Amino acid sequence: MHLQSIPLLFAQIATPDDIVREAARLQRNYEFLSYGLTVAWAILVIYVLFMVSRGRKLKREIASLKAMLEDRR
Amino acid sequence: MDFFRQVMVIAAKDLRAELRTKEAINGSLAFALVILLLFAFAFDPTGDTTREISGGLLWIVFAFAGTLILNRSFARELPNDCLDALIAAPISGAALFLGKAIANYCLLLAVELVSLPVFGIFYNVRWTQRFPELMLVLLLGTWALTVLGTMTSALTVNIRLREVMLPLLTYPILVPALMGAMRLTMELIAGTPINSENVMWLKMLIGFDVIYTAVSLVLVETILVG
Amino acid sequence: MNEKSGWGDYILYLLGAVVIIILVRDIYVIARLPQEAQQGAIFKIIFFHVPVAITAMIAAAVALVASVLFLITRNFRYDALAVAVTEVGLAFLAANLITGSIWGRIIWGQWWAWDARLTSALVCWILYAAYLMLRRAVEEPTQRATFAAVWSIFSFIDVPIVIFSIKWWRTQHPQPVFWGGGSFPPDWKAVFLWNMLAMVLLAIVMTVVRVRQENAQRELDSLRRTAHAM
Numbered sequence: 001m002h003l004q005s006i007p008l009l010f011a012q013i014a015t016p017d018d019i020v021r022e023a024a025r026l027q028r029n030y031e032f033l034s035y036g037l038t039v040a041w042a043i044l045v046i047y048v049l050f051m052v053s054r055g056r057k058l059k060r061e062i063a064s065l066k067a068m069l070e071d072r073r
Numbered sequence: 074m075d076f077f078r079q080v081m082v083i084a085a086k087d088l089r090a091e092l093r094t095k096e097a098i099n100g101s102l103a104f105a106l107v108i109l110l111l112f113a114f115a116f117d118p119t120g121d122t123t124r125e126i127s128g129g130l131l132w133i134v135f136a137f138a139g140t141l142i143l144n145r146s147f148a149r150e151l152p153n154d155c156l157d158a159l160i161a162a163p164i165s166g167a168a169l170f171l172g173k174a175i176a177n178y179c180l181l182l183a184v185e186l187v188s189l190p191v192f193g194i195f196y197n198v199r200w201t202q203r204f205p206e207l208m209l210v211l212l213l214g215t216w217a218l219t220v221l222g223t224m225t226s227a228l229t230v231n232i233r234l235r236e237v238m239l240p241l242l243t244y245p246i247l248v249p250a251l252m253g254a255m256r257l258t259m260e261l262i263a264g265t266p267i268n269s270e271n272v273m274w275l276k277m278l279i280g281f282d283v284i285y286t287a288v289s290l291v292l293v294e295t296i297l298v299g
Numbered sequence: 300m301n302e303k304s305g306w307g308d309y310i311l312y313l314l315g316a317v318v319i320i321i322l323v324r325d326i327y328v329i330a331r332l333p334q335e336a337q338q339g340a341i342f343k344i345i346f347f348h349v350p351v352a353i354t355a356m357i358a359a360a361v362a363l364v365a366s367v368l369f370l371i372t373r374n375f376r377y378d379a380l381a382v383a384v385t386e387v388g389l390a391f392l393a394a395n396l397i398t399g400s401i402w403g404r405i406i407w408g409q410w411w412a413w414d415a416r417l418t419s420a421l422v423c424w425i426l427y428a429a430y431l432m433l434r435r436a437v438e439e440p441t442q443r444a445t446f447a448a449v450w451s452i453f454s455f456i457d458v459p460i461v462i463f464s465i466k467w468w469r470t471q472h473p474q475p476v477f478w479g480g481g482s483f484p485p486d487w488k489a490v491f492l493w494n495m496l497a498m499v500l501l502a503i504v505m506t507v508v509r510v511r512q513e514n515a516q517r518e519l520d521s522l523r524r525t526a527h528a529m
Contacts, residue, residue, distance in 0.1 A: 029341045035401055037344065037347060037398075039401065040347055040394040043393050044391075051505070054512055058515040061519055062515060062518060065523065065526055069522065228446050232436040241432065242450070245422055245426050246454065248422050248464075249464040277464055280460075285453075285456075288453065292370075295370060295445055296446065
């Protein structure tokens, strides 16, 4: 029982290398999380902008056509 | 005239027209052989790996060659306004669709039955080990390809970019059927029998065929009449 | 359409403002949540990834209902709804695919894993993108709406078959954390549900805007016809 727990004890002691690696892993995690959220938001924002521009274009065309029809009358 | 006679009349008409001109079937067959040739450059045709991926290769060849036949299916009726005449004829849209699907099915099966031995010779594959099961998979997979292909052929007949839209619509929706057919063909060519593990692919293939045949028969009238 | 657009506009802006407030608050709350034990910070992407996926699924279901209703009633309002909701759903599904891919890069070590859900989501995306392309290819409005509705029904039937068959093929996507008894604490669940609500509301606002654009487009087409006739 006592002897068996010794390797476990060793396993829990972190070497400086481990700490550096763990920090790097966390850093990478945050980095990718920020990429993910940025890209996802970018897609939705681009879609909204795309819709806004289409809406403007539609409004403009309808207005100009209506004006033209009024003129002809 | 009852429904099945109408279906057979349409199918016979299409087959007769095709056998007189042979434009779709010749093109499709030549295309299948060319793809088989090209694959030999992409993969080592004599290696063991080929046997493992052979099911996939075969169905890609069939799907590509199939679009050439399916593309012509409704487009053939466009000159001289034959399509309008067919729609105005006293038969239901479902009968017209089913007749055309059966004609395409026969043509596609013919192309496949010619390419199979060619494939076996070129790639040094003994594909006849599980012949009856392989034929069953071939029949089921080809029906899935035909029924969806004929449907998209009807959808795209009158629109711009017909040649582009047909494969664009057909291939993604065929993904499950092609996956099942590829997996089964791969295993049958390798000599594995149908067992409790891969039988569910067979069931899925049957289910796919039944569902899409039924839905197409219901919806084709609205597509043709508009 | 014009006489009630005043009130409709107010409600729409109000909803949009509510969505933005909830989302900004959620970003703040999520950033302060502790890290998940096994996966670390990247796990938090789930607060975005899953609501977006569920919203896209709802969008597909609404598109199916609208398409069937169009085929029954031949009312172009349903066609406008179908195209609007499909387009919005595609944008959401794209966000879902990309967040999932970035998550997979960390956890699986690869951008794309060809597992069941990724692949079926991709097939689904392609099917609905084909829907939009089909609409562009058909000129005549009634025909366009009919063909698109039929295609929407076909695509919707395909999605569950794709999901099940790719699951048989191979899978490595994590099981849903809520039903699998995973490590999802209750206060996280609350944040998640808030985000879910925000996403659905956002999709609704976008869809309404898109439906209006579709109506404006039809008005434009009819004006063009009048102008042409004169």
